[in-house]
Amino acid sequence: xxxxxxxTYRVERLExxxxxxxxxxxxxxxxxxxxxxxxxxxxxxxxxxTGFADHLFSAAAELELPVDFVHALPWVRRTVVISESADGxxxxxxxxxxxxxxxxxVDQLLVRVAGFLPDVSGMVVSGSLPxxxxxxxxxxxxxxxxxxxxxxxxxxxxxxxxxAAQVPGVVLMPNREELERLTGSDSGxxxxxxxxxxxxxxxxxxxxxATRGADGMIAVTGSGAWSATLPESVSGxxxxxxxxxxxxxxxxxxxxxxxxxxxxxxxxxxxxxAAVVIPVAGEIDRSLRAxxxxxxxxxxxxxxx
Numbered sequence: 196x197x198x199x200x201x202x203t204y205r206v207e208r209l210e211x212x213x214x215x216x217x218x219x220x221x222x223x224x225x226x227x228x229x230x231x232x233x234x235x236x237x238x239x240x241x242x243x244x245t246g247f248a249d250h251l252f253s254a255a256a257e258l259e260l261p262v263d264f265v266h267a268l269p270w271v272r273r274t275v276v277i278s279e280s281a282d283g284x285x286x287x288x289x290x291x292x293x294x295x296x297x298x299x300x301v302d303q304l305l306v307r308v309a310g311f312l313p314d315v316s317g318m319v320v321s322g323s324l325p326x327x328x329x330x331x332x333x334x335x336x337x338x339x340x341x342x343x344x345x346x347x348x349x350x351x352x353x354x355x356x357x358x359a360a361q362v363p364g365v366v367l368m369p370n371r372e373e374l375e376r377l378t379g380s381d382s383g384x385x386x387x388x389x390x391x392x393x394x395x396x397x398x399x400x401x402x403x404x405a406t407r408g409a410d411g412m413i414a415v416t417g418s419g420a421w422s423a424t425l426p427e428s429v430s431g432x433x434x435x436x437x438x439x440x441x442x443x444x445x446x447x448x449x450x451x452x453x454x455x456x457x458x459x460x461x462x463x464x465x466x467x468x469a470a471v472v473i474p475v476a477g478e479i480d481r482s483l484r485a486x487x488x489x490x491x492x493x494x495x496x497x498x499x500x
Contacts, residue, residue: 201225435476
């Protein structure tokens with residue numbers, strides 16, 4: 196709902212307080228929902244991105260992928276990633292974005308999504324919210340999808356995540372910091388993650404898939420808990436890796452209403468890692484994804500921890 200123009204600057208090494216010669220620059224349309232949609236299309240799943248934008252952003256997006264935006268933003272923000280070629284370190288600067296001033300914009304989005312739902316097999320609600328949009332909107336969208344039997348993943352933060360977590364049947368995909376803010380509990384170890392998310396499942400969430408960067412992912416569901424890791428971490432630009440994982444998860448849920456959660460974790464880990472090696476967000480190395488999947492280690496955790 197808060198898209199962006201993604202700017203990637205490549206430098207040899209970033210040092211504060213000095214002038215840098217930029218080796219290369221890339222600009223593309225982005226934002227978490229756009230990234231998810233791009234990866235889904237790479238996985239062979241037709242998808243459509245919606246949310247708020249202006250006319251210029253919508254026109255640029257339509258040249259690349261199926262979109263249907265509510266034109267309610269006066270301008271679209273930028274996110275800047277400074278990628279260091281020396282060691283792959285990435286530094287990000289994210290603008291907050293413009294404010295939605297149209298009082299009917301949210302209603303238009305809800306109506307638009309309701310019109311999509313009869314024909315879709317999965318929905319992802321992800322990213323930040325522009326000013327003027329209530330934290331309740333992701334939960335409203337998730338509830339609308341789940342009431343129509345559409346598997347729904349929410350990858351949001353803050354108060355929006357708290358409200359989304361209360362929607363029965365939702366799948367949540369927080370990172371470590373988001374999970375700790377949501378639960379008020381430490382989630383440094385797998386056992387701590389299981390303890391932290393158990394109340395969320397008791398409250399109605401279908402599953403919590405905690406993304407942990409180089410430490411992999413942990414899935415906790417009503418039927419069990421598992422952690423998944425790669426034998427070695429992959430270096431590169433981690434921006435968009437979580438979006439690639441969300442794409443893999445919703446693709447799996449769309450294919451199988453009763454998924455094999457360990458297998459879903461394997462695919463999410465491999466897809467996420469295949470995004471890290473690409474300098475820009477929203478793309479994956481499909482051949483690397485295929486090579487990595489057999490190397491992912493899945494460990495069953497005690498779900499009563």
